[in-house]
Amino acid sequence: MKRKERDEQLERMHHSVAHIMAEAVQCVFPEAKFGIGPTIENGFYYDFELPRPLTPEDLPVIKNKMREIIDQNAPFVAQEISKDEARGLFAAQPYKLELINEISDASVTIYKQGSFTDLCRGPHLDSTGEVREFELTHIAGAYWRGDEKQPMLQRIYGVAFGSREELEEYLSHQAEAAKRDHRKLGKELDLFSIHEEIGPGLICWHSRGALIRQTIEDFWKAEHFRRGYDVVYTPHIAKLDLWKTSGHWEFYRDYLFSPMEIEGQQYMLRPMNCLGHILIYKSKLRSYRNLPLKYAELGTVYRYERTGVLYGLARVRGFTQDDAHIFCRPAQVEEEVLEVLRLAQFMMSSFGFDQYELFLSTRPEKYAGTESMWVEATESLKRVLERLALPYEVDPGQGVFYGPKIDIKLKDALGHVWQGPTIQVDFNLPQRFGVCYIGEDGSEHSVTMIHRTVLGSMERFLACLIEHYGGAFPVWLSPVQAMIIPIADRHVDYTRKIESDLKNEGIRALVDDRPERMNLKIREAQLEKVPYMLIVGDKEVASSSASLRLRNGEDLGLETVAEIRSRIQSAIETRS
């Protein structure tokens, strides 16, 4: 069977299992009102209005009922009926009636199997017996039509596969992903929190999350300084007029927070960092000799996203971009993009990502700049990708209106794909703001701007790191690098000495001097995924050493404090 056929067959199965689940729910809850039951990746869901809230204990009951229906091997029968007939058939189903009334055709299709009939375009399997392996995975609440003003329905999610092995592989992958879920680990490792009182999508970075972020930021700043970037800071708000000039007010209004007023002037929280950089550029006359100028900023921006789409650190309303804007001559675009890609590769490999996909987005229908500018810039981007021998896909017409771009998507250890570095060429803002340089000919020329991030945002990048490493960060990123555990109270003084010795060398060490048993402390340090545990008793004090354990449980035996220190330092320096 070809891939397309297999996909279609799987899609039919997913859809059929959804109907089987609906039939089973109808058996269990005869009063059930049915919403919709579409297929999704690997499975399906169905929304119901039920007389009481579902609990996880309901799922096995529904599953057993589904098994019975499958065993009956009832055929799926399609029938075309008039809308009036359909209204009669679904007279007790208000959601179905609503859907019927919205269909513009004169007739509608229904599918029937066993005791259950659904409004449905199909296609379906021939009969319920063709269903192979399925599982009901979870329950969630969902507003009818995704609209907060409509009733809240109950949604059951399920998956279905062609074989037991595929199902089991999927479920174990899901279990691993759930263990690595950054929202769960973020709480367990005390990395961050989100508070309804502050607002959804707004992140409080706790000490340990902040230490990771600070380590990333310090590394990022040093690397950018080394590569000739000027790190700057610009305000989080600016007059609304500036955002009108830039076009953000016109093009991104849906993502903007409403303006504030000061002394009769309207101000807005920034959705992007570019405008401050443009004004710094324009604060002096710039010559071709000064270009490229590269302004970098760890700039926090605020964008409105609907509450429903917010997701842990990965989709938020306030985030800090590792942003930079390169002001260059058009002829420098190729070389600058090359340098950005090199930096992006260096960054990705520094953080342990060796798999990624590249996409080149070209001119959309509506665009700024001239066609020849687009051709030239797009060709530059292609040449760079080829010079670096980076395979890429073209996304035709998917560039931003102001210029072509390269997107890089990272694959984490579980194969999840994350938005990574972005490099966008911009012909638009330099024109709108008259961003110029004095050329060799002594006259003014428009610069080309390159917008780029190499990590994306600190929030999303931490989410990605947490899931990539399952919380067991490499030593250099670990918020606590060494946990020192005294066996008895009389060893505490010595552990304090080790702590200050390690801290003086820049190692994030902590003593666990709680009045608890050693084994509990070791177990907790392992749960906290601290890379090194230094256990100290009489023998260790006597020999100026510690017993070294790794978070994977490996026992490295006695090492002197000096040995341990240089072991940790070398792990930090090599970022391993």
Added chain:
Amino acid sequence: MKRKERDEQLERMHHSVAHIMAEAVQCVFPEAKFGIGPTIENGFYYDFELPRPLTPEDLPVIKNKMREIIDQNAPFVAQEISKDEARGLFAAQPYKLELINEISDASVTIYKQGSFTDLCRGPHLDSTGEVREFELTHIAGAYWRGDEKQPMLQRIYGVAFGSREELEEYLSHQAEAAKRDHRKLGKELDLFSIHEEIGPGLICWHSRGALIRQTIEDFWKAEHFRRGYDVVYTPHIAKLDLWKTSGHWEFYRDYLFSPMEIEGQQYMLRPMNCLGHILIYKSKLRSYRNLPLKYAELGTVYRYERTGVLYGLARVRGFTQDDAHIFCRPAQVEEEVLEVLRLAQFMMSSFGFDQYELFLSTRPEKYAGTESMWVEATESLKRVLERLALPYEVDPGQGVFYGPKIDIKLKDALGHVWQGPTIQVDFNLPQRFGVCYIGEDGSEHSVTMIHRTVLGSMERFLACLIEHYGGAFPVWLSPVQAMIIPIADRHVDYTRKIESDLKNEGIRALVDDRPERMNLKIREAQLEKVPYMLIVGDKEVASSSASLRLRNGEDLGLETVAEIRSRIQSAIETRS
């Protein structure tokens, strides 16, 4: 003469010179309308409505006229007249008429000297000839009554002293202060800019200013980490309700930006960082064993200040506080304040400030918490100041309503006083937010919070540093630490090698490879106050060395690159 008498005599003189200046202006511009002419520190000003804008060239003309009036030695004569008489006398003076109408007494006092009569309470000198040394310093625009809706008048500022020496000392001090003005040096040294398009009081930190800030922040973070602070990051906005709970909406409304709306919820830009820290504290159950907990954040806050009071970096609308909140048991307040004061002393001395004044502000009339809490906390603060043998003044009743505080004011090299560290005890927010810990007795107790900054804000602290050092920052803070100057093109490659050699050791080095003459490059590096200049010609290339010059013009002769590197490194490490 006693100090008080001398001050009164000086005040009389300042006021009299203001009248003499007004008479002179009347001679030069017979159409002049007169506003007010009060005394200020060291002098006076007078506001006028004139037929044309003043230029600096007008000042000598007015001064000469003043000299003539002084030589005439005309007596100052006071007279009490009825308001009706006064209205007749000042019929052509609309501003004076406005003032007369606002006086509630039946009669008013006028003072007359020579050809000039003013509405004035006095007192004055006996006659114009008693005036000693004076100077007209500058012209400015000023709205009538400081109200932007009223006409803009022209203001002339002047100073007057009892002796030539005092005047000259004052003027030379002013000249030095003007040279060190952080707004002027900020532009000359390319440290920051403020843009009308973004909004007044909002700072763009250019690369060089940002390097100084980053150096300060890195130092600050390392020092806080070492002292057991948890550095965190929290959002710049939060729901308005949170600011209502905290009391900020009620007590600080005049300093708040207007709210924004998202999905029907009101949000506000934060004026303070405390609330995020409180919510992080509250994200877990805390025991007495966990205290003190110290959350530190380089937190940018936004507060409304009238356009008229904004002043360079020193008074702004957006600023980054080096903030921290210490959550502790009441019994720990003394020890914690002691530690903060030690940290503040360490910080001030690290940045070259050895003169400062301390103020202890006690309970105001309206206060939160109980009287015994205030007594206890105030006594703790006093004991700490005494334990550290720090002399201080008491500001009775000047504490914030939520607790007593210690303020430290820094004196810069010119004797100007800057707001420095602040330490505030807070009984209020823990109550409002129910911020508790589980005590040894197993039950809940309210924590005490200490709010503190040790630098104040990054913006104001940079202003203070610029003026303290006159822009010649110590090596560790200098944005460019070494400027490498090739004498001819053939030396450029070698200077690039030195540059990368120094950069690899963390030294901020730059090559000036512009096609300009060596002397111009040296002069410009000196103007940029770069501490080390490395000049490289044939001799230097041959001996792997450079000729070293300091920014004060001192020539240190030939040194090897290794010697120079370790010289600069040691200056950085010792922060000298």
